[in-house]
Amino acid sequence: AQSVSQHNHHVILSEAASLELGCNYSYGGTVNLFWYVQYPGQHLQLLLKYFSGDPLVKGIKGFEAEFIKSKFSFNLRKPSVQWSDTAEYFCAVNGSRDDKIIFGKGTRLHILP
Amino acid sequence: NAGVTQTPKFQVLKTGQSMTLQCAQDMNHNSMYWYRQDPGMGLRLIYYSASEGTTDKGEVPNGYNVSRLNKREFSLRLESAAPSQTSVYFCASSEATEYNSPLHFGNGTRLTVT
Numbered sequence: 349a350q351s352v353s354q355h356n357h358h359v360i361l362s363e364a365a366s367l368e369l370g371c372n373y374s375y376g377g378t379v380n381l382f383w384y385v386q387y388p389g390q391h392l393q394l395l396l397k398y399f400s401g402d403p404l405v406k407g408i409k410g411f412e413a414e415f416i417k418s419k420f421s422f423n424l425r426k427p428s429v430q431w432s433d434t435a436e437y438f439c440a441v442n443g444s445r446d447d448k449i450i451f452g453k454g455t456r457l458h459i460l461p
Numbered sequence: 462n463a464g465v466t467q468t469p470k471f472q473v474l475k476t477g478q479s480m481t482l483q484c485a486q487d488m489n490h491n492s493m494y495w496y497r498q499d500p501g502m503g504l505r506l507i508y509y510s511a512s513e514g515t516t517d518k519g520e521v522p523n524g525y526n527v528s529r530l531n532k533r534e535f536s537l538r539l540e541s542a543a544p545s546q547t548s549v550y551f552c553a554s555s556e557a558t559e560y561n562s563p564l565h566f567g568n569g570t571r572l573t574v575t
Contacts, residue, residue, distance in 0.1 A: 357501070380561040391551060391566040392504075399561035438503060440564075447492050447511040447555075448519065449564060453503035 350375040352441050352452035360458045361429055369424040369455050371413075371439035378444040381422040383413055386436045386454075395437075398422065399444065409433070434459045463487050467552050467567035474542040474574045482537040482570050484552030492555040493535035494564065495519075495527060497548040504551065510535055542574045 355370045373379060380399040384392040396407025403415040413424045422439060436456045442449040465486045474480055486493065491512050496504040496519075506519030510529040524546060526538045535554075539546060550570045556562040 354503075382563060384564075391568050392553075392564070393566075394563040397561060397563060442561075444561070447509060448506065448517070449494065449509075449555075450506060450520065451496070451504040453501065 350379075350441055350443065350448070350450050352439050352450055354437075354439055354452035354455050356455045357453070358456045358458070360460065362460045363431055364428050367424070367426040367429045367433075367457070369437055369439075369457070371422045371424065371452060372420050373422065373439075373441040374420065375441060375443060379441050380444055381413075381415060382440040382449075383407065383411070383422070383424050384438045384440060384451075386438065388435070392438065395424070429457075429459050431459045431461045433457060465552055465554055465565050465567035467550075467570050469570060470568065472570060472572050474539075474572065476543060476574060478542050479538070479540050480542065481539075482550055482552075482572075483534070484536065484567060485534045486552075486554040486565070487533065488554060488556070488565065489532070490554035490556050490565070491532075492562075493529065494553040494555070495525075495535070495537045496551045496553065497521065497546075498551060498569075499548050507537065507550075542572075544574045546572065547574045548572060 351374045353372045382397045383395040398415045439452040494509040495507040508527040513532045552567040553564040
């Protein structure tokens with residue numbers, strides 16, 4: 349069965365710091381990978397996705413993620429965070445020919461002004 | 462363009478009561494999903510429907526039933542609510558023609574079972 353593990357449950361950073369949030373998955377086949385963001389009081393929105401090709405994908409708001417197949421990882425990065433990045437971030441996975449989409453437990457990011 | 466619409470937004474039930482959460486999407490999407498969100502647990506998939514007429518269990522289906530009424534609508538029913546079902550419920554849809562389509566979420570239903 350597929351699963352997603354996000355190791356950082358709560359991250360606190362100062363503005364302009366660099367960010368890396370970890371995501372590891374388990375699945376017996378090729379996958380599609382997603383990062384979603386949930387701002388306070390809102391529903392989830394897509395940040396970026398990977399399904400094939402260049403393992404370094406760029407998303408909205410300056411976020412990027414790198415798919416490392418050998419490590420089953422899809423870590424989210426941003427070189428310089430802003431206060432407005434305060435939110436909860438979720439990694440998600442589905443098999444490349446599967447509709448079942450599973451989420452990790454999320455990482456709550458708090459940016460200090 | 463309404464996207465994914467969930468009703469109601471808030472609901473309080475007593476243990477043992479039943480209710481149906483409604484979800485409709487106007488994007489002509491094939492796949493629809495129900496998730497529950499609990500603090501520290503992320504989003505857990507309850508049921509999903511890959512296409513009209515099909516439904517499949519997710520990670521936490523016990524205590525729930527679903528109906529894919531047509532392509533637009535996907536309802537979630539609690540037959541006998543329990544306090545453990547207190548949660549925020551999100552409906553989502555996806556075009557899913559290539560399986561890598563992103564999810565579009567509704568605004569959620571906050572359910573409290575006393």
